[in-house]
Amino acid sequence: MDAQAKKIALRKIPHGVYIIGVAQDGQLNAFTGTWLTQVSFTPPLVALGIRKDSHSLSMIQHAKVFSVNILGKEQKPLAEHFVKPATVIGEKLKTVAHRAGKTGAPLLDDAIAFVECEVREIANELGDHAVVIGEVVEAGVRNDVPALTLIDTGWHYGG
Ligand SMILES: Cc1cc2nc3c(=O)[nH]c(=O)nc-3n(C[C@H](O)[C@H](O)[C@H](O)COP(=O)(O)O)c2cc1C
Structure with a gap:
């Protein structure tokens, strides 16, 4: 396989940019994620690719819930x-207004x-x-405008 072609081709797959929220035993964390897509209508399922070395994966494995916060342009x-990994769980959320949802995320x-x-x-x-495959159990819309995508940011995550 041509490694450069593989990288360029995979980076052409469009992605959104989301803040994935997690909660476990009263502790909250959140990270920037892009590998997310809907994979079923009934029930409504989404699939999320999540780093094995992240704090958030271990929290998801235990608490079995997550939120997907969709950002505007x-x-x-x-x-x-x-984007930065949590050094102290909850630290990233300290300066960002949020509330716990129905799942606690x-x-x-x-x-x-x-x-x-x-x-x-x-x-x-x-x-x-x-x-991680999750069933959507709650949803809300605050502002029905176009969402931020990876192309808008000029970043890459993939290849
Ligand atoms: C543009 C961009 C997209 C990212 N997408 C993902 C993703 O889809 N899944 C993932 O696990 N990490 C993704 N990351 C990395 C996480 O944001 C990063 O690993 C985070 O530090 C994990 O945080 P945690 O250790 O606090 O859970 C992405 C990073 C960047 C810069």
Whole structure:
């Protein structure tokens, strides 16, 4: 395989930019994620690729819930804030207004929309990311405008 072609081709797959929220035993965390897609209408399922070495994966494995906070076109700075790994759990959320959702996972006040998910399956055998499949159990829309995408940010995550 041509490694450069593989990288360029995979980076052409369009992605959104989300703040994924997690909660476990009263502790909250959130990170910037892009590998998310809907994979079923009935029930409504989404699949999320999540780093095996992240704090958030271990929280998801235990608490079996997560939120997807969808950002607007002007909200790259918010995505930037959540890129760094948590050094202290909850630290990243201290300066960002949020509330706990129905599942307990954090919902950012400024997100344009959100979904909350209960984890139904985790594929953890292959690769450096686990694939978490969540059923959407709650949703809300604050501002029905176009969402931030990876292309808007000029960043890459993939290849
Ligand atoms: C543009 C961009 C997209 C990212 N997408 C993902 C993703 O889809 N899944 C993932 O696990 N990490 C993704 N990350 C990395 C996480 O944001 C990062 O690992 C985060 O530090 C994990 O935080 P935690 O250790 O506090 O859970 C992405 C990073 C960037 C810069």
